[in-house]
Amino acid sequence: MQMLLKQIGLKLLGQGQGAFPLPEPVGPEANNLVDGAVVALVGLMIVFCVLIVISLFIAALPRILEKLSSVWPEVDEPASNTGHPDSLVADDGAVLAAIGFVLHTEFQRQLESPDPAGRTG
Amino acid sequence: MEILKDFFYTTGFATLTLGNTIMILIGIVFIFLAITKDYEPLLLVPIGMGAIVGNIPMAAGMSLSVYDEGSVLSYLYFGVSAGVYPPLIFLGIGAMTDFSTMLSNPKLVLLGAAAQIGVFLTFFGALWLGFQPTQAGAIGIIGGADGPTAIFLASKLAPDLLGAIAIAAYSYMALVPVIQPPIMKLLTSREERLIRMKPPRKVSKREKMIFPVAAFLISTMIAPGAVVLLGMLFFGNLLKESLVTERLAQTARTAMIDVVTILLGFAVGASTQADTFLTQNSLQIFGLGALSFAIATAGGVLFAKFMNLFLTEKINPLVGAAGVSAVPDSARVVQMVGQQEDPHNFLLMHAMAPNVAGVVGSAIAAGVLWSVLT
Numbered sequence: 377m378q379m380l381l382k383q384i385g386l387k388l389l390g391q392g393q394g395a396f397p398l399p400e401p402v403g404p405e406a407n408n409l410v411d412g413a414v415v416a417l418v419g420l421m422i423v424f425c426v427l428i429v430i431s432l433f434i435a436a437l438p439r440i441l442e443k444l445s446s447v448w449p450e451v452d453e454p455a456s457n458t459g460h461p462d463s464l465v466a467d468d469g470a471v472l473a474a475i476g477f478v479l480h481t482e483f484q485r486q487l488e489s490p491d492p493a494g495r496t497g
Numbered sequence: 498m499e500i501l502k503d504f505f506y507t508t509g510f511a512t513l514t515l516g517n518t519i520m521i522l523i524g525i526v527f528i529f530l531a532i533t534k535d536y537e538p539l540l541l542v543p544i545g546m547g548a549i550v551g552n553i554p555m556a557a558g559m560s561l562s563v564y565d566e567g568s569v570l571s572y573l574y575f576g577v578s579a580g581v582y583p584p585l586i587f588l589g590i591g592a593m594t595d596f597s598t599m600l601s602n603p604k605l606v607l608l609g610a611a612a613q614i615g616v617f618l619t620f621f622g623a624l625w626l627g628f629q630p631t632q633a634g635a636i637g638i639i640g641g642a643d644g645p646t647a648i649f650l651a652s653k654l655a656p657d658l659l660g661a662i663a664i665a666a667y668s669y670m671a672l673v674p675v676i677q678p679p680i681m682k683l684l685t686s687r688e689e690r691l692i693r694m695k696p697p698r699k700v701s702k703r704e705k706m707i708f709p710v711a712a713f714l715i716s717t718m719i720a721p722g723a724v725v726l727l728g729m730l731f732f733g734n735l736l737k738e739s740l741v742t743e744r745l746a747q748t749a750r751t752a753m754i755d756v757v758t759i760l761l762g763f764a765v766g767a768s769t770q771a772d773t774f775l776t777q778n779s780l781q782i783f784g785l786g787a788l789s790f791a792i793a794t795a796g797g798v799l800f801a802k803f804m805n806l807f808l809t810e811k812i813n814p815l816v817g818a819a820g821v822s823a824v825p826d827s828a829r830v831v832q833m834v835g836q837q838e839d840p841h842n843f844l845l846m847h848a849m850a851p852n853v854a855g856v857v858g859s860a861i862a863a864g865v866l867w868s869v870l871t
Contacts, residue, residue, distance in 0.1 A: 412624040412633070416617035419865045426719045426861050427610040427854060430712050434603035437704050437711075450703050 547766020591733025
């Protein structure tokens with residue numbers, strides 16, 4: 377059992393060929409219920425461990441950012457407004473088209489208006 | 498006349514087996530369920546059509562099926578057998594996932610971990626039934642309720658069972674609204690189902706941008722086996738949250754994921770040829786898959802109840818059922834069951850937290866099993 381745990385640990389750390397050469401792969405050896413139970417238990421513990429660390433990080437993140445905000449203040453406007461022109465999304469195109477349409481319609485109306493005062497350009 | 502007779506022997510009518518007929522009927526049932534019941538249509542239609550295509554008897558000497566070297570279908574299937582498609586789907590999932598609810602209530606992340614008990618208990622159950630450890634690992638991941646993860650791990654650990662595992666995983670994902678509610682009601686009292694949770698706080702843009710990179714580093718430093726799936730998941734999410742690559746995120750969550758889903762579903766369906774699929778192993782895999790799903794659901798609900806022993810602000814235990822990573826179906830089921838007790842209780846946003854944590858959890862579980870069992 378101790379050997380199996382050590383092998384699992386080394387496998388997870390991506391080692392096994394260095395200072396502690398593994399005698400055999402874990403797979404074929406784990407073909408019994410005891411080894412299977414150990415793999416299941418260790419596996420579940422690792423999943424919990426990772427998600428607990430992520431959870432702690434998420435909980436700490438607002439406080440870290442609050443401290444960072446004095447040197448790196450967060451701007452309100454979305455980054456896409458100041459980003460590369462390639463970051464234009466489909467909606468931006470639609471808005472531009474709508475603005476263009478309104479301007480065109482307004483100019484047409486003014487050109488067709490009999491009252492010169494109605495013309496602005 | 499002799500030519501006609503020879504031709505007849507090359508047709509499907511002459512070589513169609515009972516198994517092929519059953520698989521073609523299963524394919525038709527999948528398509529029927531997708532169209533009439535709206536059960537995961539984006540997956541069941543390609544899988545169903547693939548199953549029909551894969552079970553047309555091939556003429557001898559012609560290279561046509563997914564298992565024939567050099568056939569067109571074998572090239573499409575390469576994306577499955579080499580585990581190429583699932584990470585690409587994860588990229589799309591990342592680009593469409595909003596981690597805000599999880600970031601606003603980090604303790605709900607643990608429910609995503611608790612639901613992974615289904616994976617590991619089923620792994621143990623499969624070993625007990627006599628499966629090889631690699632096969633048991635691939636079967637166990639069905640409990641993660643994550644089709645791409647199940648396919649990815651099966652392609653690495655047990656390619657011979659890939660068809661059955663993929664079909665089981667997607668079938669149970671489609672059956673989330675049927676499987677989960679009875680378990681959720683059985684394990685909770687009415688008072689627990691009525692618990693209202695505090696609305697989530699507003700999450701800043703900066704938190705959302707930092708999270709994918711930090712979570713990826715944490716996950717893969719501890720479980721490097723998950724690097725492919727989680728790398729793509731968090732990369733997709735970074736494309737979305739960085740706000741400067743919206744075009745790429747848009748492509749990842751629409752055109753790209755759609756193309757890959759078509760190829761994956763069709764190739765998996767085409768791999769379910771009767772002689773490889775209709776075996777006793779497949780039946781056991783379906784049984785274990787259902788068990789795995791039920792255990793995962795129960796694990797999440799019971800862990801939420803366990804957490805309530807220590808929390809001042811109680812969690813509605815129904816939310817724990819969303820720890821299985823069938824996004825967003827299991828979160829919707831939580832909302833539905835919660836509203837049956839109290840129509841004004843909105844649990845959907847809370848359930849999304851363990852739901853997306855379940856995606857991360859099942860990818861980690863897959864990574865761990867892959868590392869340990871190969």
